[in-house]
Amino acid sequence: MEIRKGTAVSPGIAIARPMVIDSRDYRIPRRSIMTSQRTAEIKRVRRAFARAIQELDELESAKRFEESKIRDIFAVHMRFLRDKTFLKRITDFINKELVTGEYAVSMILREIASHFAGIDDPYISERAADIYDIEKRLLMQLLGRVEDNVEHLRDEVVILAHDLTPTQTAGFNKSFVKGFATERGGRTSHTAIVARSLGIPAVVALGDLSSEIPPDCTVIVDGNRGVVVIDADEETLRQYTQYARQISEFASELNVLRDLPAQTRDGIRIELLGNIEFPDETEHVLQKGGDGIGLYRTEFLYLYGGAEPTEEDHYHAYAEAIHTLKDKPVVIRTMDLGADKMPHSDWHPHEANPALGLRSIRYCLQDLPMFKTQLRAILRASVLGDVRAMFPLITNLQELRQAKMILRDVMEDLDEYDVPYNANMQVGIMIETPSSALTAGFLAQESDFFSIGTNDLIQYTLAVDRANEHVTTLFSAAEPAVLRLLRGVIQDAHKARIGLSLCGEIASDPEFIMLLLGMGVRTLSLAAPMIPEVKKIIRSVSIEECGDLARQVATLDSSRQIKNILRDAAMKILPETF
Numbered sequence: 001m002e003i004r005k006g007t008a009v010s011p012g013i014a015i016a017r018p019m020v021i022d023s024r025d026y027r028i029p030r031r032s033i034m035t036s037q038r039t040a041e042i043k044r045v046r047r048a049f050a051r052a053i054q055e056l057d058e059l060e061s062a063k064r065f066e067e068s069k070i071r072d073i074f075a076v077h078m079r080f081l082r083d084k085t086f087l088k089r090i091t092d093f094i095n096k097e098l099v100t101g102e103y104a105v106s107m108i109l110r111e112i113a114s115h116f117a118g119i120d121d122p123y124i125s126e127r128a129a130d131i132y133d134i135e136k137r138l139l140m141q142l143l144g145r146v147e148d149n150v151e152h153l154r155d156e157v158v159i160l161a162h163d164l165t166p167t168q169t170a171g172f173n174k175s176f177v178k179g180f181a182t183e184r185g186g187r188t189s190h191t192a193i194v195a196r197s198l199g200i201p202a203v204v205a206l207g208d209l210s211s212e213i214p215p216d217c218t219v220i221v222d223g224n225r226g227v228v229v230i231d232a233d234e235e236t237l238r239q240y241t242q243y244a245r246q247i248s249e250f251a252s253e254l255n256v257l258r259d260l261p262a263q264t265r266d267g268i269r270i271e272l273l274g275n276i277e278f279p280d281e282t283e284h285v286l287q288k289g290g291d292g293i294g295l296y297r298t299e300f301l302y303l304y305g306g307a308e309p310t311e312e313d314h315y316h317a318y319a320e321a322i323h324t325l326k327d328k329p330v331v332i333r334t335m336d337l338g339a340d341k342m343p344h345s346d347w348h349p350h351e352a353n354p355a356l357g358l359r360s361i362r363y364c365l366q367d368l369p370m371f372k373t374q375l376r377a378i379l380r381a382s383v384l385g386d387v388r389a390m391f392p393l394i395t396n397l398q399e400l401r402q403a404k405m406i407l408r409d410v411m412e413d414l415d416e417y418d419v420p421y422n423a424n425m426q427v428g429i430m431i432e433t434p435s436s437a438l439t440a441g442f443l444a445q446e447s448d449f450f451s452i453g454t455n456d457l458i459q460y461t462l463a464v465d466r467a468n469e470h471v472t473t474l475f476s477a478a479e480p481a482v483l484r485l486l487r488g489v490i491q492d493a494h495k496a497r498i499g500l501s502l503c504g505e506i507a508s509d510p511e512f513i514m515l516l517l518g519m520g521v522r523t524l525s526l527a528a529p530m531i532p533e534v535k536k537i538i539r540s541v542s543i544e545e546c547g548d549l550a551r552q553v554a555t556l557d558s559s560r561q562i563k564n565i566l567r568d569a570a571m572k573i574l575p576e577t578f
Contacts (some may be wrong), residue, residue: 001233003205012201014179015237018219018230019157021164022154023025028106028139033098040386042091045101048141053081057202059171067091070197071280073130073190086535091315102142109135129189133165140353153439158219160209165407166190172568174198177499179221181228196529203228253435254532258289262535266542270517273329273525275503279320285528289535290330292386293321294451294525295503297376299337304461308370313389314377322385329386330379331451331501331525333430335372336392337358353463360393365402372545375410382422390451394429397442428499432456437485451525452489453506458482478559479507486552501525511566513537514573540574 185204273294
């Protein structure tokens with residue numbers, strides 16, 4: 001028996017025989033063509049695009065995906081494949097370099113993928129998998145399709161692979177594919193999102209799985225703990241069968257909570273908001289019992305498609321989400337990208353360290369036409385519901401004042417043309433750096449609300465790149481330095497009597513919920529799938545218990561001690577979660 005530890009990306013337990021998939025990585029050598037062959041080669045590429053679109057259409061029609069997440073992924077792939085500028089970039093490369101279609105496709109798409117992969121935000125960097133997915137689909141058309149036996153399964157299996165593409169995962173038949181495990185991948189990849197949407201247990205980032213795996217053995221995929229057991233023995237199988245039954249019963253309990261308030265035992269109401277990237281996701285937040293949207297990431301409007309989004313592109317995306325939520329709050333974060341992360345901008349200054357360079361609000365303040373376009377759309381949408389604007393990565397008071405001054409300029413422009421907007425729209429900021437956390441008292445005087453982005457706050461406080469595998473173990477929200485900054489921000493927001501939410505990963509971490517409540521957080525913004533579980537924890541505790549825990553944690557000087565106490569406390573309150 002062999003036990004491997006990876007990253008849990010989709011909950012649940014799968015127990016079945018293994019099926020190893022050759023997730024082949026096409027390596028295309030450069031092959032030249034004659035000038036007279038250019039037209040024929042371009043026609044081959046155009047046919048490959050047409051067949052790839054047809055193939056996706058057929059897959060989506062056959063599966064009839066109800067989950068908005070999966071529909072969004074297919075829509076993104078379709079936008080790329082139907083984008084004339086994208087196709088022209090490939091055909092121009094063939095014309096100029098006199099190379100085969102497959103080489104041009106591979107070069108252009110890998111250039112785009114490497115651009116995404118180099119971005120320090122994991123939500124964006126892992127979108128590179130979508131580009132590789134499109135590349136693989138086009139190359140299969142150009143080189144001759146390679147069929148996977150997965151499509152013809154008649155027995156239950158667990159898929160083991162180097163990596164899986166999002167649409168490959170979407171094509172799995174849940175009746176036979178009970179779970180999967182891959183050597184690569186991350187929690188925010190689209191493959192992981194598809195797995196969660198379909199309810200397929202999955203573990204990724206396992207490292208080398210190439211050792212000989214007996215075809216007749218039993219493999220267990222534990223999507224809750226991030227564990228894969230290869231060739232499980234009888235006792236392990238018995239334990240996991242019982243564990244799977246307990247998980248199923250707990251999931252049924254969570255479903256009952258959807259329409260119940262997130263309220264502690266002593267009557268304190270906690271607001272649970274959802275994080276979204278696409279407008280369709282708002283429906284999923286409501287289905288999970290969310291109270292609105294606490295973080296609408298708008299950078300995907302810039303990253304997908306063939307051109308920089310227009311004001312109407314922004315407006316329609318926001319309007320769709322607002323209409324779905326009716327009177328519930330929608331917090332729209334302005335563009336949080338950097339110059340190196342703008343594929344449709346002509347201005348791409350080279351930066352040795354983009355994370356500390358021209359990114360986020362700094363970039364917006366440098367590119368005023370782009371910034372004003374987005375602000376106009378947000379203001380126009382503000383009359384449709386409870387819309388709030390939020391500026392990311394504010395590090396000092398001057399940046400906040402500049403951003404608000406530009407917002408006022410846009411308001412004056414709208415007044416001039418009698419365009420309606422909510423003049424009293426709330427405007428807040430994200431606290432993501434030590435400088436903003438330490439000056440939160442000043443910033444609170446000119447903000448309507450704070451949203452603490454713990455992912456970046458931890459990264460900048462501890463000087464740890466969370467995407468760097470060599471130092472990821474140092475990335476911890478339980479570090480005393482991080483918790484001291486959190487306490488200060490929460491206290492300053494309460495003193496100024498402004499709204500406060502927390503939207504980082506720890507907002508959905510069961511071990512941190514009691515601590516956050518004890519520190520004074522009353523609004524959490526998190527991924528929709530985690531809302532029921534967090535609601536269950538909230539309804540199982542009292543604020544008094546949470547306050548006692550927070551005071552105890554404040555006396556500790558090591559993250560290990562803090563983690564142990566948080567876990568022990570959470571397990572006593574709600575052992576089913578663990």
